[in-house]
Amino acid sequence: MTAAPPARLLQALRDALGAAAVLTDPDMTEGYAGDMMPLAPRGRPLAVVLPVDTAQVRACVRACAEAGTPIVPRGAGSGLTGAANAVDGCVVLVTTRMNRILELDLDNRLAVVEPGVVNQDLRKAAARHGLFYPPDPSSLDWCTLGGNLATNAGGLCCGKYGVTADAVLGLEAVLADGSLLRTGRRTVKGVAGYDLTRLFVGSEGTLGVITRATLALKPLPAAPGTLIASFDAVQQAGDAVIRVVREGLVPSLMEIMDATSLRASAAYLDTDLGGAGQQALLLCQSDSGGAAADCELAAMERLCQEAGATFTHTTRDPAEGDLLLRARRVSLTALEAQGAVMTEDVAVPRTRIAELIAGCEKIGAAAGLTVAVVGHAGDGNMHPTVLYDRTSADEFRRAGEAFDAILALGLSLGGTVTGEHGIGKLKQEWLERELGPVAMRVHRQLKAALDPGNLFNPGAVFSPAEAGHDTP
Amino acid sequence: MTAAPPARLLQALRDALGAAAVLTDPDMTEGYAGDMMPLAPRGRPLAVVLPVDTAQVRACVRACAEAGTPIVPRGAGSGLTGAANAVDGCVVLVTTRMNRILELDLDNRLAVVEPGVVNQDLRKAAARHGLFYPPDPSSLDWCTLGGNLATNAGGLCCGKYGVTADAVLGLEAVLADGSLLRTGRRTVKGVAGYDLTRLFVGSEGTLGVITRATLALKPLPAAPGTLIASFDAVQQAGDAVIRVVREGLVPSLMEIMDATSLRASAAYLDTDLGGAGQQALLLCQSDSGGAAADCELAAMERLCQEAGATFTHTTRDPAEGDLLLRARRVSLTALEAQGAVMTEDVAVPRTRIAELIAGCEKIGAAAGLTVAVVGHAGDGNMHPTVLYDRTSADEFRRAGEAFDAILALGLSLGGTVTGEHGIGKLKQEWLERELGPVAMRVHRQLKAALDPGNLFNPGAVFSPAEAGHDTP
Structure with missing residues (x-):
């Protein structure tokens, strides 16, 4: 790359956003060059830009398109796949300054937000009016809705x-030519044209920059009641999950922890978490309120007991419930206290959870490493975590x-390589393996149709064109 | 078109499907040339084919692609926008013979089906195991799941x-080159790649032929309790809907009928439906069961009373509830008994329902015609129906x-031109008006990427390329 085009591009960005919103000092840009997944490749950005509105995003996109400089959009950087990692010479477009809740429509139960709104800020604003924004990634106190949308966070x-x-x-999203696309609607239902909304959600910034979203809210549920159940065998806990699903119960939360993660959390919290011998713990909640919650919790307790x-x-006491959930909430931190971690994100059919956990234990034993498993048993999304010594190349x-x-x-086991974190710059070969050549060709055709110059987040999710593939 | 290519195509289709599955007699093909919307244009098909499996669908698509002959996919033909209407010289591909429920996985609450399965057949099969397939279009006793998927039916x-x-x-869908695309997963969650599933759902047969679907089931809810409420003014009924939504209630059914539709149903059923003076009726159900249903119904009754x-x-008696719902269920039939009808499908924010109904009355008065409104108040999807004399060109x-x-x-009113019926061959100008030029350009880019030869359902939803539009 010659010196002149970057200089022209930087000037165009400064003209559009103001000099203070265009960072080029490596000491400053470094902080925006990656997300929370250290294993994914990350490059050095030419610049980091912090637009404050849609017009500035459009100006950035136009300037970068003209310069042929790739754009990597990002929010707070809480991602776990390197989806927001910079590539060399790119412009990182940060949406955190676009952080207004533009509208809370109580009667139609919806919110209109900018992408930089922190998940929890919307949750709190909605809750003040008895409304509920359900998606609750673990990083909800700092991740942004734009990132949640780009990764389809769970x-x-x-x-x-x-x-x-x-x-x-x-x-609302800015396309590769700088034009502004509006998708979807404000109504509960609507089938006018292709579902462009869902095409952009989960596309990890490869199709455009989301600058606004209309989000549906739900009535705020009752404070949850909580059940914990200990098992002497993972298979019994898996069986309990199957029984809960088969009984027609829909817990508002159902988490599973294996023995390794239980030991790590117990050590971290300096408590025995109810016994040294337990091989698995199920944590279940019902937010149905009143007698309905009593019924659901009693049924789940009975099913857990029947499973062994x-x-x-x-407990119906929310504070005690929070306390019981702490072991799960601190699990990753507790594991990180023991060494470096690689956290997985496979999702399997709910009937295969016990097999996955047992298999992870075998994989750990074969590798001579510890693998701990926690996960969302209610939807089969498991987070096996491999512990290793970061000073050992062999480990x-x-x-x-x-x-x-x-x-x-x-x-x-009939699962997927990512339940909620995404592909990013980490699992591209696995995406190909899961989806197969026809679906990958369709991905490349769609990307080529909407972003022919590969402007947005190149290297994320998949390579737009591969040797042996014709991209129209 | 010369005679020779059709003959070659027909031979290829007969070779692939057997002669009995390839209809060319106009007396027979006529029955497959259109759906339930007489106003949409319909052409004369070259042939109607009735494949029995995915391999036969692929053979049809390949043969038609080679001949340059368009394919119009269809199920039972219950659509209301002409989406499945033939174009001249096309091959109509009917999926009704692909009607097997391939799998009911009770423990993972999912079904795998072929597209020709009738909606109600899946509902019944699921219900036998305590499971529930929610989507319930009015034609559920004869419409097929493939059509439901193609139109994203409500x-x-x-x-x-x-x-x-x-x-x-x-x-699973057959693409324009005959290749077989598999999208999505069997797990509850998954974010591996673009959401191709949602791109195909609601695309009205313009991107491929859906040959298989994996559908999520829910626990079968309790038998519903029913509330009816009469109002002297439409505004009051609209106010009751707003109060129900604001209270955080989610009725399993909330339908509204205006005075005109009430009169028509009363005449058809030969009953007074509770009084001559009423201007609007709300029908609400709760399927939460037990005390929860009692609470919800009591709250809705109170809110309706507060709204006037x-x-x-x-009633908690399901049989009486069915009887109360009859007025709503027969409404279209009752209106058809009075003359020819044009049924609309607009959806508006739930706060604007009363304005829509009042506006429809004014529009009817200005046109010198009767407009009756029934609709799904719970989601704002209204079906205003214009009555006219089919023998009068002026009407x-x-x-x-x-x-x-x-x-x-x-x-x-901030709504959409179609809440659940789709665009088909009826509302294309309105799609453009609703979505605007950028979204339309994206539609054309996606269509061109996946179906560059415009093989699938040409003339449905939008024109692939228009004067003044560059299609890449």
């Missing part, structure tokens, strides 16, 4: 309330092999 | 349970003008 609530995509009514639980405890290699073996296991 | 349940798209986990209802009645013209005026009114 969370703990998904078994009952769905993922981010299920809460989106419409979007050695200990169960139910790092074996951890990577175990990581791959877990993905292969997930696929072999 | 129904009465949508306010609580969503539309067809919300029940789809994955698809002159009469309310609640037909005025009815068409009223139809257009209702669409314009729906858009002006």
